[in-house]
Amino acid sequence: MLKLSGSKRKSVIAGAVVLLLALAGAAFAAKEAKKVATVNIPVAAELYATEPQPLTPTQCGQCHSSIFRALKDDGGKHRFDCQKCHNTFHSYNPKKGGWDELMPKCATCHAKPHGPTIADCATCHANPHAPKKVAMTTRLTNACAECHAGPRDQLMKFPSKHGKVACQKCHTAHGYIPSCFKCHKPHHVGQELATCTKCHPVHKPREITYAKDTPGATCAACHGKVYAKWQKTPSLHGKVNCATCHHTRHKYVPKCTECHDAPHKKEILARFPNCLGCHLDVHDLPVQQKKGK
Numbered sequence: 001m002l003k004l005s006g007s008k009r010k011s012v013i014a015g016a017v018v019l020l021l022a023l024a025g026a027a028f029a030a031k032e033a034k035k036v037a038t039v040n041i042p043v044a045a046e047l048y049a050t051e052p053q054p055l056t057p058t059q060c061g062q063c064h065s066s067i068f069r070a071l072k073d074d075g076g077k078h079r080f081d082c083q084k085c086h087n088t089f090h091s092y093n094p095k096k097g098g099w100d101e102l103m104p105k106c107a108t109c110h111a112k113p114h115g116p117t118i119a120d121c122a123t124c125h126a127n128p129h130a131p132k133k134v135a136m137t138t139r140l141t142n143a144c145a146e147c148h149a150g151p152r153d154q155l156m157k158f159p160s161k162h163g164k165v166a167c168q169k170c171h172t173a174h175g176y177i178p179s180c181f182k183c184h185k186p187h188h189v190g191q192e193l194a195t196c197t198k199c200h201p202v203h204k205p206r207e208i209t210y211a212k213d214t215p216g217a218t219c220a221a222c223h224g225k226v227y228a229k230w231q232k233t234p235s236l237h238g239k240v241n242c243a244t245c246h247h248t249r250h251k252y253v254p255k256c257t258e259c260h261d262a263p264h265k266k267e268i269l270a271r272f273p274n275c276l277g278c279h280l281d282v283h284d285l286p287v288q289q290k291k292g293k
Helices: 006-033 057-061 065-074 149-157 193-199 224-232 266-271
Strands: none
């Protein structure tokens, strides 16, 4: 065994210490070099143990709140799972573009619901998440009859002031049905809005029809004098509603025999064939009232 003097032994020990310190420093430096983060977050692999489930519309709406709201309020038949249209998510790259390629196409579900003439869907349905909210653009107003041929035909066949007004004058938004009272005064105090179209079809308002139970006060709006006379008459006609006699159509004049088959003897009817020759006014028949009344 090699024996070293005291001074040499100290030199060897000092060298070994230096070497050990150098190796420890190198190891520490190597460990620091491999560190890629400035924070220490524990790994939680169990969070990725199961496959994720598709997001619900409500979960999508947590980030896309305005789109969720549009679908809720005006989505119409587009209110279904987002994934039915969107198969690719968050893939848009401004540097690469490709927005049109990523977005769903109307033709995937819709053929040509408005015919071959109107095939530019987004011109009217600018927001696919609110397809029922359609602005009355020039493109739309110039093509109303493409889908609404019936109203167009009625306006042309039955002339009225309604036929002189552009569609968008009343229908300020697609599908919007205005109140008649916006332009017209009610026929009488307390008239319900729903009663307007029972008599006046909106696209042929002069073709007046009505049910037998239509209130006489409605008729009074135009036939005020007759209505006032009818209200005061002591005859039984005062208990009969206007539409009961003037049925079928507006301005219909009934025949007395529709209700009164043969009220007098044949001889009298032969001598006086015109009922109004004696019964002067159907709305205020002359009647013989009992004395004291």
